[in-house]
Amino acid sequence: MTNLILFGPPGAGKGTQAKIIEETYSIPQLSTGDMLRAAVAEKTELGKQAEKIMKSGGLVSDDLIVGMIKDRISKSDCTNGFILDGFPRTNAQADALDQMLQENDSKIDAVIEIKVNDEFIVERICNRFTCSDCGTGYNAKTQTPTKDGVCDKCGGTNFSHREDDNKDTVSERLKTYHRQTAPVLPYYKEKNLHNEVNGMADINEVTSQIKDIINTIK
Numbered sequence: 001m002t003n004l005i006l007f008g009p010p011g012a013g014k015g016t017q018a019k020i021i022e023e024t025y026s027i028p029q030l031s032t033g034d035m036l037r038a039a040v041a042e043k044t045e046l047g048k049q050a051e052k053i054m055k056s057g058g059l060v061s062d063d064l065i066v067g068m069i070k071d072r073i074s075k076s077d078c079t080n081g082f083i084l085d086g087f088p089r090t091n092a093q094a095d096a097l098d099q100m101l102q103e104n105d106s107k108i109d110a111v112i113e114i115k116v117n118d119e120f121i122v123e124r125i126c127n128r129f130t131c132s133d134c135g136t137g138y139n140a141k142t143q144t145p146t147k148d149g150v151c152d153k154c155g156g157t158n159f160s161h162r163e164d165d166n167k168d169t170v171s172e173r174l175k176t177y178h179r180q181t182a183p184v185l186p187y188y189k190e191k192n193l194h195n196e197v198n199g200m201a202d203i204n205e206v207t208s209q210i211k212d213i214i215n216t217i218k
Helices: 016-024 032-042 046-054 060-075 089-103 118-126 167-190 201-218
Strands: 002-007 029-032 083-085 110-114 129-132 137-139 193-197
Touching: 002 016, 002 167, 016 029, 016 201, 029 032, 029 201, 032 046, 032 060, 032 089, 032 137, 046 060, 060 083, 060 089, 083 110, 083 167, 089 167, 110 167, 110 201, 118 167, 193 201
Parallel strands: 002 083, 002 110, 029 083, 110 193
Antiparallel strands: 129 137
């Protein structure tokens, strides 16, 4: 079993790498946002509590989120482990997660930080666009379709660019990451779980670095 946490600013490539890890090691990527929506839709006990809180304009507590993670990792597709992306965001959440896993005879095996500088992130995000038909992502500077204007995957010709993928918005998102999320990393460094990969390298090279880390703990 391999339990991972992926860290990195928005646009670092966490989603791309998580998908590759999923396919290679048969461990699912878990998003707290997806878990919340699923719990509410399935009307689980935790989902009902979360829905009530959100409808009143409140914030879902750490205990509730950790409870949802506990329910999610008990499912059969997490037999080989899981990848957490976007959680924990605070030291309190990291501690609560550790306690829950310990109570279930489990633990985090590695925290992988995809290190990318802010200037690189801004350029990457501001130049990305997506096939409107199948969702395949591209980048005007680094990953354009083989045939100009035609999606490599589905042959579609409709592309879109997110309105919030602009310099000002991306810069604010990066400030939020550095202020709120990055400070959690020392928590895992103290536990000798922190690993760093060069997210500015070629996608295949980043994947190779991550696989080397995972293979040392399997």
